Amino acid sequence: MTDSIINAKVIVTCPGRNFVTLRLETSDGLTGVGDGTLNGRELAVATYLQDYICPLLVGRDPEQINDTWQYLYRGAYWRRGPVTMCAIAAVDMALWDIKAKRAGMPLYQLLGGRARNGVMVYGHANGRDIPQVLDEVAAYLDHGYQAVRVQVAIPGLDAVYGVSENRTFYEPATVGERPQESTWSTEAYLRFIPSLFEAVRERHGFGFRLLHDAHHRLTPTEAAKLGKRIEDYDLFWLEDPTPAEDQDAFRIIKQHTVTPIAVGEVFNTIWDCQRLISERLIDFIRVTPVHAGGVSHVKRIAEYADLYGVRTGFHGATDMSPVCLAAALHLDISLPNFGLQEYMTHTEQTNEVFPHSYRFENGFLHPGEEPGLGVDIDEKLAARYPYRKAYLPVNRLLDGSMHNW
Ligand code: GCO
Numbered sequence: 517m518t519d520s521i522i523n524a525k526v527i528v529t530c531p532g533r534n535f536v537t538l539r540l541e542t543s544d545g546l547t548g549v550g551d552g553t554l555n556g557r558e559l560a561v562a563t564y565l566q567d568y569i570c571p572l573l574v575g576r577d578p579e580q581i582n583d584t585w586q587y588l589y590r591g592a593y594w595r596r597g598p599v600t601m602c603a604i605a606a607v608d609m610a611l612w613d614i615k616a617k618r619a620g621m622p623l624y625q626l627l628g629g630r631a632r633n634g635v636m637v638y639g640h641a642n643g644r645d646i647p648q649v650l651d652e653v654a655a656y657l658d659h660g661y662q663a664v665r666v667q668v669a670i671p672g673l674d675a676v677y678g679v680s681e682n683r684t685f686y687e688p689a690t691v692g693e694r695p696q697e698s699t700w701s702t703e704a705y706l707r708f709i710p711s712l713f714e715a716v717r718e719r720h721g722f723g724f725r726l727l728h729d730a731h732h733r734l735t736p737t738e739a740a741k742l743g744k745r746i747e748d749y750d751l752f753w754l755e756d757p758t759p760a761e762d763q764d765a766f767r768i769i770k771q772h773t774v775t776p777i778a779v780g781e782v783f784n785t786i787w788d789c790q791r792l793i794s795e796r797l798i799d800f801i802r803v804t805p806v807h808a809g810g811v812s813h814v815k816r817i818a819e820y821a822d823l824y825g826v827r828t829g830f831h832g833a834t835d836m837s838p839v840c841l842a843a844a845l846h847l848d849i850s851l852p853n854f855g856l857q858e859y860m861t862h863t864e865q866t867n868e869v870f871p872h873s874y875r876f877e878n879g880f881l882h883p884g885e886e887p888g889l890g891v892d893i894d895e896k897l898a899a900r901y902p903y904r905k906a907y908l909p910v911n912r913l914l915d916g917s918m919h920n921w
Pocket residue numbers: 555688729731781831832833834835858908
């Protein structure tokens with residue numbers, strides 16, 4: 517008799533920040549977990565799973581991942597979009613977890629085995645001024661990191677993206693009934709930001725990968741100008757210089773600069789990045805399992821990108837739960853065109869709720885050798901941290917116009 521899914525449960529918990537997790541149970545006693553967290557809109561995915569997907573999963577054969585993925589994608593009729601794709605992602609991850617557990621292997625072995633010894637990750641150095649960022653970079657390098665992203669406050673602007681009080685991670689969502697508002701001036705940013713890269717290279721040299729996130733705020737011309745201006749500082753990537761839905765914008769950027777470009781954390785499907793990849797308009801694709809349809813679909817995107825020399829740089833901020841991070845690591849270690857993995861450490865509370873086998877060692881993460889994804893959720897502990905409504909910030913120009921956050 518074939519095995520079947522007997523229980524599908526959605527767990528929403530807030531051990532420092534909100535996470536949505538799907539937990540599946542099979543008739544032969546296996547369990548699998550999947551991440552469905554959509555920062556600032558968590559309950560939309562929880563409801564989608566709870567009301568529309570869980571009832572369809574019970575009774576299905578957990579081994580038929582491809583059929584289930586297509587059933588949920590084609591079956592919805594309303595395709596793509598972050599809510600649908602996060603929900604499908606949660607199912608997909610949980611099914612891969614179950615399949616790998618049944619095989620008695622860590623997931624990366626089912627994906628064909630290792631293509632490298634470890635997954636190089638980048639840390640996040642940020643600060644209220646350049647000297648503080650320089651000290652942060654030093655701390656990451658001392659800790660063994662070989663890649664560091666730098667973000668700094670811009671004189672004259674309050675609450676700039678990527679700058680936090682907490683030194684080990686950056687958490688932009690804030691608990692409350694309304695989003696926080698920050699202000700922005702591209703002129704002030706463009707005047708100031710090159711001096712950050714200059715200072716970092718002057719103090720710490722060129723022996724590590726340097727990254728920066730512009731977080732969707734520039735026009736194509738501004739981005740091209742910035743990319744050109746900072747070429748001597750040899751960035752490993754400049755991330756999200758312009759809003760990613762305008763794929764043609766990247767042609768302008770690419771015509772003017774050889775600073776590598778990383779894009780894609782807001783993409784949900786292969787169709788969102790098809791042209792960016794096939795026309796070689798980006799260097800790194802930043803999708804991640806939770807936002808782009810799970811292990812199955814991200815694998816497809818990465819393999820497509822490999823045809824065009826585009827490498828992976830999967831999104832790994834704190835809103836990707838340890839379940840998503842583990843799924844990303846199994847892909848990272850097995851894909852030929854891996855580039856770099858983002859890593860923002862989770863809080864102690866989060867790590868306790870999600871016991872995991874991945875570990876950090878000298879600048880690299882290792883997915884561990886436990887069968888499956890190597891992550892579980894402690895439901896009892898999770899229940900101690902109820903959901904708290906939180907929003908991502910919104911952003912205004914100095915004259916009050918809305919801008920991209
Ligand atoms: C990154 C991202 C994050 C996002 C966050 C939104 O590069 O890590 O830009 O900081 O802003 O994941 O939920």
